[in-house]
Amino acid sequence: MSNNYQSLVNKVKKYCSIDGLSRYEEAVVDELKKSVDSKSMNYERDGLGSIIFSQNNKPSTGPIIQIAAHMDEVxxxxxxxxxxxxxxxxxxxxxxxxxxxxxxxxxxxxxxxxxxxxxxxxxxxxxxxxxxxxxxxxxxxxxxxxxxxxxxxxxxxxxxxxxxxxSGDFFQMNNDYVVAKAMDNRAGVAVLEEVMQRVQNKKLNNQVYFVGTVQEEVGTRGAKTSIQKIKPNIAIALDTCASHDTHQAIKGIQELGKGAALRIKDMGTLMDPKLIDYLMKIAKECNIPVYKYVAQGGGTDAAELQYGNGGVATITISLPQRYLHSPLGVCHLKDLKAAADLLEQLLLKLDEAEFNKYIKYN
Ligand SMILES: [Zn+2]
Structure with a gap:
Protein backbone atom coordinates (compact mmCIF):
# COMPACT_ATOMS: atom_id res chain seq x y z
CA MET A 1 0.00 0.00 0.00
CA SER A 2 1.28 3.46 -0.82
CA ASN A 3 2.15 5.37 2.33
CA ASN A 4 0.31 8.56 1.47
CA TYR A 5 -2.95 6.79 2.32
CA GLN A 6 -1.89 6.02 5.89
CA SER A 7 -3.66 8.97 7.48
CA LEU A 8 -6.91 8.00 5.75
CA VAL A 9 -6.49 4.33 6.67
CA ASN A 10 -6.14 5.26 10.33
CA LYS A 11 -9.23 7.44 10.21
CA VAL A 12 -11.40 4.86 8.44
CA LYS A 13 -10.33 2.22 10.94
CA LYS A 14 -11.01 4.52 13.89
CA TYR A 15 -14.46 5.64 12.78
CA CYS A 16 -15.70 2.28 11.45
CA SER A 17 -14.89 0.60 14.75
CA ILE A 18 -17.38 2.87 16.53
CA ASP A 19 -20.97 1.71 17.11
CA GLY A 20 -23.09 4.75 16.36
CA LEU A 21 -26.63 3.89 15.43
CA SER A 22 -28.93 6.74 14.36
CA ARG A 23 -29.81 8.77 17.49
CA TYR A 24 -26.69 7.37 19.25
CA GLU A 25 -23.90 9.19 17.43
CA GLU A 26 -22.08 10.59 20.48
CA ALA A 27 -19.04 8.30 20.23
CA VAL A 28 -18.43 9.59 16.70
CA VAL A 29 -18.86 13.17 17.95
CA ASP A 30 -16.24 12.55 20.67
CA GLU A 31 -13.67 11.38 18.11
CA LEU A 32 -14.36 14.35 15.84
CA LYS A 33 -13.90 16.74 18.79
CA LYS A 34 -10.52 15.16 19.56
CA SER A 35 -9.37 15.37 15.95
CA VAL A 36 -9.20 19.14 15.54
CA ASP A 37 -6.86 21.75 16.97
CA SER A 38 -8.99 23.66 19.50
CA LYS A 39 -6.82 26.76 19.02
CA SER A 40 -7.96 26.91 15.39
CA MET A 41 -11.43 25.41 15.45
CA ASN A 42 -14.51 25.69 17.65
CA TYR A 43 -17.74 23.76 17.58
CA GLU A 44 -21.40 24.10 18.40
CA ARG A 45 -24.21 21.55 18.46
CA ASP A 46 -27.71 21.66 17.09
CA GLY A 47 -30.68 20.47 19.10
CA LEU A 48 -30.73 17.02 17.48
CA GLY A 49 -27.03 16.44 18.16
CA SER A 50 -25.30 17.31 14.90
CA ILE A 51 -21.86 18.83 15.51
CA ILE A 52 -20.78 21.97 13.65
CA PHE A 53 -17.10 22.97 13.44
CA SER A 54 -15.81 26.30 12.17
CA GLN A 55 -12.54 28.23 12.23
CA ASN A 56 -11.95 30.62 15.13
CA ASN A 57 -10.53 33.25 12.81
CA LYS A 58 -12.90 32.78 9.91
CA PRO A 59 -13.61 35.95 7.91
CA SER A 60 -16.92 37.71 8.46
CA THR A 61 -17.51 37.94 4.72
CA GLY A 62 -17.17 35.47 1.84
CA PRO A 63 -19.42 32.62 0.82
CA ILE A 64 -20.69 30.34 3.57
CA ILE A 65 -20.09 26.66 2.89
CA GLN A 66 -21.53 23.69 4.77
CA ILE A 67 -19.82 20.33 4.31
CA ALA A 68 -21.94 17.60 5.88
CA ALA A 69 -21.07 13.96 6.51
CA HIS A 70 -23.62 11.89 8.38
CA MET A 71 -22.25 10.15 11.45
CA ASP A 72 -24.97 7.57 12.05
CA GLU A 73 -25.13 3.97 10.86
CA VAL A 74 -27.91 1.48 10.22
CA SER A 167 -20.34 -6.08 13.45
CA GLY A 168 -17.49 -6.38 10.97
CA ASP A 169 -13.84 -5.79 11.82
CA PHE A 170 -11.68 -3.44 9.77
CA PHE A 171 -9.15 -4.93 7.37
CA GLN A 172 -7.40 -4.03 4.15
CA MET A 173 -7.54 -5.99 0.90
CA ASN A 174 -5.24 -5.89 -2.13
CA ASN A 175 -5.03 -2.76 -4.26
CA ASP A 176 -5.90 -0.18 -1.57
CA TYR A 177 -9.38 -1.45 -0.74
CA VAL A 178 -10.52 -0.96 2.85
CA VAL A 179 -13.20 -3.09 4.50
CA ALA A 180 -15.31 -2.56 7.64
CA LYS A 181 -18.82 -2.25 8.97
CA ALA A 182 -20.45 1.21 8.97
CA MET A 183 -18.38 2.31 5.96
CA ASP A 184 -21.60 4.23 5.18
CA ASN A 185 -20.83 6.81 6.27
CA ARG A 186 -17.70 6.65 8.40
CA ALA A 187 -15.71 6.78 5.17
CA GLY A 188 -17.34 10.20 4.72
CA VAL A 189 -16.59 11.16 8.34
CA ALA A 190 -12.95 10.14 7.82
CA VAL A 191 -12.74 12.40 4.76
CA LEU A 192 -14.43 15.22 6.71
CA GLU A 193 -11.79 14.92 9.45
CA GLU A 194 -9.00 14.79 6.88
CA VAL A 195 -10.17 18.02 5.20
CA MET A 196 -10.67 19.79 8.55
CA GLN A 197 -7.13 18.93 9.57
CA ARG A 198 -5.69 20.07 6.27
CA VAL A 199 -7.31 23.52 6.32
CA GLN A 200 -7.87 24.33 9.99
CA ASN A 201 -4.76 26.52 10.26
CA LYS A 202 -5.04 28.07 6.81
CA LYS A 203 -6.39 31.52 6.03
CA LEU A 204 -9.48 30.96 3.89
CA ASN A 205 -11.56 33.50 2.02
CA ASN A 206 -14.81 31.75 2.83
CA GLN A 207 -16.71 30.74 5.95
CA VAL A 208 -16.67 26.97 6.09
CA TYR A 209 -18.69 24.84 8.49
CA PHE A 210 -17.79 21.15 8.83
CA VAL A 211 -20.80 19.23 10.05
CA GLY A 212 -21.25 15.71 11.36
CA THR A 213 -24.99 15.21 10.88
CA VAL A 214 -27.21 12.84 12.85
CA GLN A 215 -30.04 10.55 11.76
CA GLU A 216 -29.43 10.58 8.00
CA GLU A 217 -30.31 6.92 7.67
CA VAL A 218 -33.80 7.45 9.06
CA GLY A 219 -34.66 10.55 7.03
CA THR A 220 -31.84 13.15 6.71
CA ARG A 221 -32.94 14.74 9.98
CA GLY A 222 -29.64 16.27 11.12
CA ALA A 223 -29.27 17.94 7.73
CA LYS A 224 -32.64 19.59 8.23
CA THR A 225 -31.68 21.05 11.61
CA SER A 226 -28.03 22.00 11.00
CA ILE A 227 -28.81 23.87 7.77
CA GLN A 228 -31.19 26.11 9.71
CA LYS A 229 -28.38 27.18 12.05
CA ILE A 230 -25.69 27.68 9.42
CA LYS A 231 -27.66 29.28 6.57
CA PRO A 232 -24.98 28.55 3.94
CA ASN A 233 -24.70 29.64 0.31
CA ILE A 234 -23.25 26.26 -0.68
CA ALA A 235 -23.97 22.86 0.83
CA ILE A 236 -22.09 19.65 0.16
CA ALA A 237 -23.21 16.24 1.36
CA LEU A 238 -20.31 13.83 1.66
CA ASP A 239 -21.55 10.27 1.63
CA THR A 240 -20.99 6.81 0.23
CA CYS A 241 -22.97 5.49 -2.77
CA ALA A 242 -23.53 2.06 -4.26
CA SER A 243 -20.95 0.86 -6.79
CA HIS A 244 -21.81 -1.27 -9.80
CA ASP A 245 -18.53 -3.17 -10.17
CA THR A 246 -19.54 -6.51 -8.71
CA HIS A 247 -20.92 -9.77 -10.11
CA GLN A 248 -24.48 -9.40 -11.39
CA ALA A 249 -24.96 -5.82 -10.20
CA ILE A 250 -27.20 -3.72 -12.47
CA LYS A 251 -25.34 -1.56 -14.96
CA GLY A 252 -24.03 1.77 -13.69
CA ILE A 253 -20.86 3.81 -13.87
CA GLN A 254 -19.83 4.15 -10.22
CA GLU A 255 -16.98 1.83 -9.40
CA LEU A 256 -14.24 1.64 -6.82
CA GLY A 257 -10.84 3.20 -7.49
CA LYS A 258 -12.01 5.62 -10.19
CA GLY A 259 -12.02 8.73 -7.98
CA ALA A 260 -14.66 10.84 -6.27
CA ALA A 261 -18.13 10.61 -7.84
CA LEU A 262 -20.20 13.77 -8.25
CA ARG A 263 -23.86 12.91 -8.03
CA ILE A 264 -25.98 14.76 -10.59
CA LYS A 265 -29.40 13.42 -9.62
CA ASP A 266 -31.15 11.15 -7.16
CA MET A 267 -34.66 10.73 -5.80
CA GLY A 268 -34.49 13.89 -3.68
CA THR A 269 -32.15 16.29 -5.42
CA LEU A 270 -31.12 17.70 -8.76
CA MET A 271 -27.65 18.95 -7.86
CA ASP A 272 -26.64 22.52 -8.71
CA PRO A 273 -25.22 22.50 -12.28
CA LYS A 274 -23.04 25.58 -11.66
CA LEU A 275 -21.52 24.00 -8.57
CA ILE A 276 -20.93 20.77 -10.49
CA ASP A 277 -19.14 22.69 -13.25
CA TYR A 278 -17.06 24.60 -10.72
CA LEU A 279 -15.95 21.41 -8.97
CA MET A 280 -15.17 19.72 -12.30
CA LYS A 281 -13.06 22.77 -13.25
CA ILE A 282 -11.09 22.54 -9.99
CA ALA A 283 -10.64 18.78 -10.45
CA LYS A 284 -9.26 19.31 -13.94
CA GLU A 285 -6.90 22.09 -12.87
CA CYS A 286 -5.57 20.08 -9.94
CA ASN A 287 -5.55 16.70 -11.67
CA ILE A 288 -7.92 15.09 -9.17
CA PRO A 289 -9.84 12.00 -10.40
CA VAL A 290 -13.53 13.00 -10.34
CA TYR A 291 -16.51 11.92 -12.48
CA LYS A 292 -20.25 12.54 -12.69
CA TYR A 293 -22.99 9.97 -12.24
CA VAL A 294 -26.75 9.65 -11.90
CA ALA A 295 -27.89 7.64 -8.86
CA GLN A 296 -30.30 4.80 -9.55
CA GLY A 297 -31.64 4.73 -6.02
CA GLY A 298 -31.39 6.37 -2.63
CA GLY A 299 -30.87 9.93 -1.44
CA THR A 300 -28.51 11.85 0.82
CA ASP A 301 -28.47 14.79 3.23
CA ALA A 302 -28.44 16.97 0.09
CA ALA A 303 -32.20 16.44 -0.22
CA GLU A 304 -32.67 18.59 2.91
CA LEU A 305 -29.64 20.85 2.61
CA GLN A 306 -30.94 22.33 -0.65
CA TYR A 307 -33.90 23.91 1.16
CA GLY A 308 -31.84 25.95 3.67
CA ASN A 309 -32.31 29.71 3.93
CA GLY A 310 -34.33 30.28 0.76
CA GLY A 311 -32.42 27.74 -1.33
CA VAL A 312 -28.81 26.59 -1.34
CA ALA A 313 -26.45 25.54 -4.17
CA THR A 314 -26.15 21.88 -3.25
CA ILE A 315 -24.24 18.80 -4.35
CA THR A 316 -23.41 15.33 -3.09
CA ILE A 317 -19.82 14.16 -3.35
CA SER A 318 -19.98 10.37 -3.27
CA LEU A 319 -17.52 7.72 -2.20
CA PRO A 320 -18.46 4.55 -4.10
CA GLN A 321 -18.92 1.55 -1.85
CA ARG A 322 -19.64 -2.15 -2.24
CA TYR A 323 -22.05 -3.92 0.11
CA LEU A 324 -23.74 -0.89 1.69
CA HIS A 325 -25.77 -1.43 4.86
CA SER A 326 -24.25 -4.82 5.62
CA PRO A 327 -21.63 -6.08 8.09
CA LEU A 328 -18.73 -5.51 5.67
CA GLY A 329 -18.59 -2.56 3.28
CA VAL A 330 -15.71 -1.93 0.88
CA CYS A 331 -14.30 1.45 -0.23
CA HIS A 332 -11.18 2.43 -2.14
CA LEU A 333 -8.56 4.77 -0.65
CA LYS A 334 -8.00 6.50 -3.99
CA ASP A 335 -11.65 7.64 -3.99
CA LEU A 336 -11.46 8.92 -0.40
CA LYS A 337 -8.26 10.84 -1.14
CA ALA A 338 -9.79 12.33 -4.32
CA ALA A 339 -12.80 13.61 -2.33
CA ALA A 340 -10.50 15.11 0.33
CA ASP A 341 -8.28 16.73 -2.32
CA LEU A 342 -11.29 18.18 -4.14
CA LEU A 343 -12.79 19.67 -0.97
CA GLU A 344 -9.45 21.05 0.15
CA GLN A 345 -8.91 22.78 -3.20
CA LEU A 346 -12.47 24.13 -3.17
CA LEU A 347 -11.88 25.71 0.24
CA LEU A 348 -8.51 27.16 -0.81
CA LYS A 349 -9.95 28.70 -3.99
CA LEU A 350 -13.50 29.79 -3.28
CA ASP A 351 -13.89 33.45 -2.37
CA GLU A 352 -16.58 36.07 -2.89
CA ALA A 353 -15.48 36.85 -6.46
CA GLU A 354 -15.37 33.20 -7.51
CA PHE A 355 -18.73 32.57 -5.89
CA ASN A 356 -20.31 35.53 -7.70
CA LYS A 357 -18.72 34.58 -11.00
CA TYR A 358 -19.38 30.84 -11.09
CA ILE A 359 -22.17 29.89 -8.69
CA LYS A 360 -24.49 32.68 -7.57
CA TYR A 361 -27.72 33.38 -9.46
CA ASN A 362 -27.62 36.98 -10.73
ZN1 LIG B 1 -25.05 7.16 3.93
Whole structure:
Protein backbone atom coordinates (compact mmCIF):
# COMPACT_ATOMS: atom_id res chain seq x y z
CA MET A 1 0.00 0.00 0.00
CA SER A 2 1.28 3.46 -0.82
CA ASN A 3 2.15 5.37 2.33
CA ASN A 4 0.31 8.56 1.47
CA TYR A 5 -2.95 6.79 2.32
CA GLN A 6 -1.89 6.02 5.89
CA SER A 7 -3.66 8.97 7.48
CA LEU A 8 -6.91 8.00 5.75
CA VAL A 9 -6.49 4.33 6.67
CA ASN A 10 -6.14 5.26 10.33
CA LYS A 11 -9.23 7.44 10.21
CA VAL A 12 -11.40 4.86 8.44
CA LYS A 13 -10.33 2.22 10.94
CA LYS A 14 -11.01 4.52 13.89
CA TYR A 15 -14.46 5.64 12.78
CA CYS A 16 -15.70 2.28 11.45
CA SER A 17 -14.89 0.60 14.75
CA ILE A 18 -17.38 2.87 16.53
CA ASP A 19 -20.97 1.71 17.11
CA GLY A 20 -23.09 4.75 16.36
CA LEU A 21 -26.63 3.89 15.43
CA SER A 22 -28.93 6.74 14.36
CA ARG A 23 -29.81 8.77 17.49
CA TYR A 24 -26.69 7.37 19.25
CA GLU A 25 -23.90 9.19 17.43
CA GLU A 26 -22.08 10.59 20.48
CA ALA A 27 -19.04 8.30 20.23
CA VAL A 28 -18.43 9.59 16.70
CA VAL A 29 -18.86 13.17 17.95
CA ASP A 30 -16.24 12.55 20.67
CA GLU A 31 -13.67 11.38 18.11
CA LEU A 32 -14.36 14.35 15.84
CA LYS A 33 -13.90 16.74 18.79
CA LYS A 34 -10.52 15.16 19.56
CA SER A 35 -9.37 15.37 15.95
CA VAL A 36 -9.20 19.14 15.54
CA ASP A 37 -6.86 21.75 16.97
CA SER A 38 -8.99 23.66 19.50
CA LYS A 39 -6.82 26.76 19.02
CA SER A 40 -7.96 26.91 15.39
CA MET A 41 -11.43 25.41 15.45
CA ASN A 42 -14.51 25.69 17.65
CA TYR A 43 -17.74 23.76 17.58
CA GLU A 44 -21.40 24.10 18.40
CA ARG A 45 -24.21 21.55 18.46
CA ASP A 46 -27.71 21.66 17.09
CA GLY A 47 -30.68 20.47 19.10
CA LEU A 48 -30.73 17.02 17.48
CA GLY A 49 -27.03 16.44 18.16
CA SER A 50 -25.30 17.31 14.90
CA ILE A 51 -21.86 18.83 15.51
CA ILE A 52 -20.78 21.97 13.65
CA PHE A 53 -17.10 22.97 13.44
CA SER A 54 -15.81 26.30 12.17
CA GLN A 55 -12.54 28.23 12.23
CA ASN A 56 -11.95 30.62 15.13
CA ASN A 57 -10.53 33.25 12.81
CA LYS A 58 -12.90 32.78 9.91
CA PRO A 59 -13.61 35.95 7.91
CA SER A 60 -16.92 37.71 8.46
CA THR A 61 -17.51 37.94 4.72
CA GLY A 62 -17.17 35.47 1.84
CA PRO A 63 -19.42 32.62 0.82
CA ILE A 64 -20.69 30.34 3.57
CA ILE A 65 -20.09 26.66 2.89
CA GLN A 66 -21.53 23.69 4.77
CA ILE A 67 -19.82 20.33 4.31
CA ALA A 68 -21.94 17.60 5.88
CA ALA A 69 -21.07 13.96 6.51
CA HIS A 70 -23.62 11.89 8.38
CA MET A 71 -22.25 10.15 11.45
CA ASP A 72 -24.97 7.57 12.05
CA GLU A 73 -25.13 3.97 10.86
CA VAL A 74 -27.91 1.48 10.22
CA UNK A 75 -28.83 -1.23 12.74
CA UNK A 76 -31.73 -2.28 14.94
CA UNK A 77 -33.34 -1.68 18.29
CA UNK A 78 -35.05 -4.29 20.44
CA UNK A 79 -38.80 -4.34 19.85
CA UNK A 80 -39.69 -7.35 21.98
CA UNK A 81 -38.13 -10.19 23.96
CA UNK A 82 -39.36 -13.77 23.57
CA UNK A 83 -40.08 -16.02 26.55
CA UNK A 84 -36.91 -17.92 25.66
CA UNK A 85 -34.84 -14.74 25.88
CA UNK A 86 -34.33 -13.98 22.21
CA UNK A 87 -34.56 -10.42 20.91
CA UNK A 88 -37.08 -9.37 18.25
CA UNK A 89 -35.94 -6.36 16.25
CA UNK A 90 -37.11 -3.08 14.78
CA UNK A 91 -35.01 -1.76 11.92
CA UNK A 92 -33.10 1.55 12.01
CA UNK A 93 -32.44 2.50 8.39
CA UNK A 94 -32.64 0.00 5.54
CA UNK A 95 -31.07 -3.44 5.93
CA UNK A 96 -31.65 -6.51 3.78
CA UNK A 97 -32.04 -9.13 6.56
CA UNK A 98 -30.21 -11.73 4.45
CA UNK A 99 -26.94 -9.82 4.88
CA UNK A 100 -26.83 -10.01 8.69
CA UNK A 101 -28.17 -13.49 9.36
CA UNK A 102 -25.45 -15.69 10.80
CA UNK A 103 -23.18 -12.76 11.74
CA UNK A 104 -22.27 -11.33 15.15
CA UNK A 105 -24.73 -8.92 16.75
CA UNK A 106 -23.56 -6.33 19.28
CA UNK A 107 -26.16 -5.28 21.83
CA UNK A 108 -25.96 -2.41 24.32
CA UNK A 109 -28.03 -2.56 27.51
CA UNK A 110 -29.59 0.38 29.33
CA UNK A 111 -26.30 0.98 31.20
CA UNK A 112 -24.30 1.08 27.97
CA UNK A 113 -22.70 -2.31 28.61
CA UNK A 114 -21.88 -4.38 25.54
CA UNK A 115 -23.10 -7.90 24.80
CA UNK A 116 -22.21 -10.11 21.85
CA UNK A 117 -24.61 -12.51 20.18
CA UNK A 118 -25.73 -14.01 16.88
CA UNK A 119 -28.29 -12.81 14.34
CA UNK A 120 -29.97 -16.22 14.46
CA UNK A 121 -31.58 -18.42 11.84
CA UNK A 122 -32.86 -21.96 11.43
CA UNK A 123 -30.07 -24.30 10.28
CA UNK A 124 -30.56 -25.55 6.72
CA UNK A 125 -30.68 -29.16 7.99
CA UNK A 126 -33.97 -28.57 9.75
CA UNK A 127 -35.40 -25.80 7.55
CA UNK A 128 -38.68 -26.66 5.84
CA UNK A 129 -38.00 -27.22 2.11
CA UNK A 130 -40.38 -24.45 1.05
CA UNK A 131 -38.49 -21.91 3.15
CA UNK A 132 -35.08 -22.69 1.63
CA UNK A 133 -35.61 -20.56 -1.45
CA UNK A 134 -37.44 -17.78 0.36
CA UNK A 135 -35.69 -14.56 1.34
CA UNK A 136 -35.87 -14.00 5.09
CA UNK A 137 -37.76 -10.93 6.23
CA UNK A 138 -37.42 -8.66 9.25
CA UNK A 139 -40.05 -10.71 11.11
CA UNK A 140 -37.80 -13.78 10.79
CA UNK A 141 -34.84 -11.99 12.34
CA UNK A 142 -33.83 -12.29 15.99
CA UNK A 143 -30.74 -12.00 18.18
CA UNK A 144 -29.54 -14.86 20.36
CA UNK A 145 -27.36 -13.69 23.27
CA UNK A 146 -27.23 -17.07 24.95
CA UNK A 147 -29.88 -16.18 27.52
CA UNK A 148 -32.45 -18.83 28.44
CA UNK A 149 -35.37 -16.65 29.50
CA UNK A 150 -36.93 -13.23 29.22
CA UNK A 151 -36.12 -12.63 32.89
CA UNK A 152 -32.45 -13.32 32.30
CA UNK A 153 -32.45 -10.71 29.50
CA UNK A 154 -34.22 -8.17 31.71
CA UNK A 155 -31.88 -8.87 34.64
CA UNK A 156 -29.08 -7.78 32.31
CA UNK A 157 -30.87 -4.45 31.65
CA UNK A 158 -31.53 -5.30 28.01
CA UNK A 159 -34.94 -3.88 27.28
CA UNK A 160 -37.27 -2.56 24.60
CA UNK A 161 -35.31 0.13 22.76
CA UNK A 162 -31.86 -1.34 23.47
CA UNK A 163 -29.47 -0.89 20.55
CA UNK A 164 -28.44 -3.77 18.29
CA UNK A 165 -25.46 -3.03 16.02
CA UNK A 166 -23.92 -4.87 13.09
CA SER A 167 -20.34 -6.08 13.45
CA GLY A 168 -17.49 -6.38 10.97
CA ASP A 169 -13.84 -5.79 11.82
CA PHE A 170 -11.68 -3.44 9.77
CA PHE A 171 -9.15 -4.93 7.37
CA GLN A 172 -7.40 -4.03 4.15
CA MET A 173 -7.54 -5.99 0.90
CA ASN A 174 -5.24 -5.89 -2.13
CA ASN A 175 -5.03 -2.76 -4.26
CA ASP A 176 -5.90 -0.18 -1.57
CA TYR A 177 -9.38 -1.45 -0.74
CA VAL A 178 -10.52 -0.96 2.85
CA VAL A 179 -13.20 -3.09 4.50
CA ALA A 180 -15.31 -2.56 7.64
CA LYS A 181 -18.82 -2.25 8.97
CA ALA A 182 -20.45 1.21 8.97
CA MET A 183 -18.38 2.31 5.96
CA ASP A 184 -21.60 4.23 5.18
CA ASN A 185 -20.83 6.81 6.27
CA ARG A 186 -17.70 6.65 8.40
CA ALA A 187 -15.71 6.78 5.17
CA GLY A 188 -17.34 10.20 4.72
CA VAL A 189 -16.59 11.16 8.34
CA ALA A 190 -12.95 10.14 7.82
CA VAL A 191 -12.74 12.40 4.76
CA LEU A 192 -14.43 15.22 6.71
CA GLU A 193 -11.79 14.92 9.45
CA GLU A 194 -9.00 14.79 6.88
CA VAL A 195 -10.17 18.02 5.20
CA MET A 196 -10.67 19.79 8.55
CA GLN A 197 -7.13 18.93 9.57
CA ARG A 198 -5.69 20.07 6.27
CA VAL A 199 -7.31 23.52 6.32
CA GLN A 200 -7.87 24.33 9.99
CA ASN A 201 -4.76 26.52 10.26
CA LYS A 202 -5.04 28.07 6.81
CA LYS A 203 -6.39 31.52 6.03
CA LEU A 204 -9.48 30.96 3.89
CA ASN A 205 -11.56 33.50 2.02
CA ASN A 206 -14.81 31.75 2.83
CA GLN A 207 -16.71 30.74 5.95
CA VAL A 208 -16.67 26.97 6.09
CA TYR A 209 -18.69 24.84 8.49
CA PHE A 210 -17.79 21.15 8.83
CA VAL A 211 -20.80 19.23 10.05
CA GLY A 212 -21.25 15.71 11.36
CA THR A 213 -24.99 15.21 10.88
CA VAL A 214 -27.21 12.84 12.85
CA GLN A 215 -30.04 10.55 11.76
CA GLU A 216 -29.43 10.58 8.00
CA GLU A 217 -30.31 6.92 7.67
CA VAL A 218 -33.80 7.45 9.06
CA GLY A 219 -34.66 10.55 7.03
CA THR A 220 -31.84 13.15 6.71
CA ARG A 221 -32.94 14.74 9.98
CA GLY A 222 -29.64 16.27 11.12
CA ALA A 223 -29.27 17.94 7.73
CA LYS A 224 -32.64 19.59 8.23
CA THR A 225 -31.68 21.05 11.61
CA SER A 226 -28.03 22.00 11.00
CA ILE A 227 -28.81 23.87 7.77
CA GLN A 228 -31.19 26.11 9.71
CA LYS A 229 -28.38 27.18 12.05
CA ILE A 230 -25.69 27.68 9.42
CA LYS A 231 -27.66 29.28 6.57
CA PRO A 232 -24.98 28.55 3.94
CA ASN A 233 -24.70 29.64 0.31
CA ILE A 234 -23.25 26.26 -0.68
CA ALA A 235 -23.97 22.86 0.83
CA ILE A 236 -22.09 19.65 0.16
CA ALA A 237 -23.21 16.24 1.36
CA LEU A 238 -20.31 13.83 1.66
CA ASP A 239 -21.55 10.27 1.63
CA THR A 240 -20.99 6.81 0.23
CA CYS A 241 -22.97 5.49 -2.77
CA ALA A 242 -23.53 2.06 -4.26
CA SER A 243 -20.95 0.86 -6.79
CA HIS A 244 -21.81 -1.27 -9.80
CA ASP A 245 -18.53 -3.17 -10.17
CA THR A 246 -19.54 -6.51 -8.71
CA HIS A 247 -20.92 -9.77 -10.11
CA GLN A 248 -24.48 -9.40 -11.39
CA ALA A 249 -24.96 -5.82 -10.20
CA ILE A 250 -27.20 -3.72 -12.47
CA LYS A 251 -25.34 -1.56 -14.96
CA GLY A 252 -24.03 1.77 -13.69
CA ILE A 253 -20.86 3.81 -13.87
CA GLN A 254 -19.83 4.15 -10.22
CA GLU A 255 -16.98 1.83 -9.40
CA LEU A 256 -14.24 1.64 -6.82
CA GLY A 257 -10.84 3.20 -7.49
CA LYS A 258 -12.01 5.62 -10.19
CA GLY A 259 -12.02 8.73 -7.98
CA ALA A 260 -14.66 10.84 -6.27
CA ALA A 261 -18.13 10.61 -7.84
CA LEU A 262 -20.20 13.77 -8.25
CA ARG A 263 -23.86 12.91 -8.03
CA ILE A 264 -25.98 14.76 -10.59
CA LYS A 265 -29.40 13.42 -9.62
CA ASP A 266 -31.15 11.15 -7.16
CA MET A 267 -34.66 10.73 -5.80
CA GLY A 268 -34.49 13.89 -3.68
CA THR A 269 -32.15 16.29 -5.42
CA LEU A 270 -31.12 17.70 -8.76
CA MET A 271 -27.65 18.95 -7.86
CA ASP A 272 -26.64 22.52 -8.71
CA PRO A 273 -25.22 22.50 -12.28
CA LYS A 274 -23.04 25.58 -11.66
CA LEU A 275 -21.52 24.00 -8.57
CA ILE A 276 -20.93 20.77 -10.49
CA ASP A 277 -19.14 22.69 -13.25
CA TYR A 278 -17.06 24.60 -10.72
CA LEU A 279 -15.95 21.41 -8.97
CA MET A 280 -15.17 19.72 -12.30
CA LYS A 281 -13.06 22.77 -13.25
CA ILE A 282 -11.09 22.54 -9.99
CA ALA A 283 -10.64 18.78 -10.45
CA LYS A 284 -9.26 19.31 -13.94
CA GLU A 285 -6.90 22.09 -12.87
CA CYS A 286 -5.57 20.08 -9.94
CA ASN A 287 -5.55 16.70 -11.67
CA ILE A 288 -7.92 15.09 -9.17
CA PRO A 289 -9.84 12.00 -10.40
CA VAL A 290 -13.53 13.00 -10.34
CA TYR A 291 -16.51 11.92 -12.48
CA LYS A 292 -20.25 12.54 -12.69
CA TYR A 293 -22.99 9.97 -12.24
CA VAL A 294 -26.75 9.65 -11.90
CA ALA A 295 -27.89 7.64 -8.86
CA GLN A 296 -30.30 4.80 -9.55
CA GLY A 297 -31.64 4.73 -6.02
CA GLY A 298 -31.39 6.37 -2.63
CA GLY A 299 -30.87 9.93 -1.44
CA THR A 300 -28.51 11.85 0.82
CA ASP A 301 -28.47 14.79 3.23
CA ALA A 302 -28.44 16.97 0.09
CA ALA A 303 -32.20 16.44 -0.22
CA GLU A 304 -32.67 18.59 2.91
CA LEU A 305 -29.64 20.85 2.61
CA GLN A 306 -30.94 22.33 -0.65
CA TYR A 307 -33.90 23.91 1.16
CA GLY A 308 -31.84 25.95 3.67
CA ASN A 309 -32.31 29.71 3.93
CA GLY A 310 -34.33 30.28 0.76
CA GLY A 311 -32.42 27.74 -1.33
CA VAL A 312 -28.81 26.59 -1.34
CA ALA A 313 -26.45 25.54 -4.17
CA THR A 314 -26.15 21.88 -3.25
CA ILE A 315 -24.24 18.80 -4.35
CA THR A 316 -23.41 15.33 -3.09
CA ILE A 317 -19.82 14.16 -3.35
CA SER A 318 -19.98 10.37 -3.27
CA LEU A 319 -17.52 7.72 -2.20
CA PRO A 320 -18.46 4.55 -4.10
CA GLN A 321 -18.92 1.55 -1.85
CA ARG A 322 -19.64 -2.15 -2.24
CA TYR A 323 -22.05 -3.92 0.11
CA LEU A 324 -23.74 -0.89 1.69
CA HIS A 325 -25.77 -1.43 4.86
CA SER A 326 -24.25 -4.82 5.62
CA PRO A 327 -21.63 -6.08 8.09
CA LEU A 328 -18.73 -5.51 5.67
CA GLY A 329 -18.59 -2.56 3.28
CA VAL A 330 -15.71 -1.93 0.88
CA CYS A 331 -14.30 1.45 -0.23
CA HIS A 332 -11.18 2.43 -2.14
CA LEU A 333 -8.56 4.77 -0.65
CA LYS A 334 -8.00 6.50 -3.99
CA ASP A 335 -11.65 7.64 -3.99
CA LEU A 336 -11.46 8.92 -0.40
CA LYS A 337 -8.26 10.84 -1.14
CA ALA A 338 -9.79 12.33 -4.32
CA ALA A 339 -12.80 13.61 -2.33
CA ALA A 340 -10.50 15.11 0.33
CA ASP A 341 -8.28 16.73 -2.32
CA LEU A 342 -11.29 18.18 -4.14
CA LEU A 343 -12.79 19.67 -0.97
CA GLU A 344 -9.45 21.05 0.15
CA GLN A 345 -8.91 22.78 -3.20
CA LEU A 346 -12.47 24.13 -3.17
CA LEU A 347 -11.88 25.71 0.24
CA LEU A 348 -8.51 27.16 -0.81
CA LYS A 349 -9.95 28.70 -3.99
CA LEU A 350 -13.50 29.79 -3.28
CA ASP A 351 -13.89 33.45 -2.37
CA GLU A 352 -16.58 36.07 -2.89
CA ALA A 353 -15.48 36.85 -6.46
CA GLU A 354 -15.37 33.20 -7.51
CA PHE A 355 -18.73 32.57 -5.89
CA ASN A 356 -20.31 35.53 -7.70
CA LYS A 357 -18.72 34.58 -11.00
CA TYR A 358 -19.38 30.84 -11.09
CA ILE A 359 -22.17 29.89 -8.69
CA LYS A 360 -24.49 32.68 -7.57
CA TYR A 361 -27.72 33.38 -9.46
CA ASN A 362 -27.62 36.98 -10.73
ZN1 LIG B 1 -25.05 7.16 3.93
Missing amino acids: GFIVQDITDKGQLILSMIGGIWPLTVIGTKAVVYNAKGQKYEGVFGHTSIHILEIEKRNKVPELKDLYVDLGFNSKKEVQDNFIEVGSRVCL
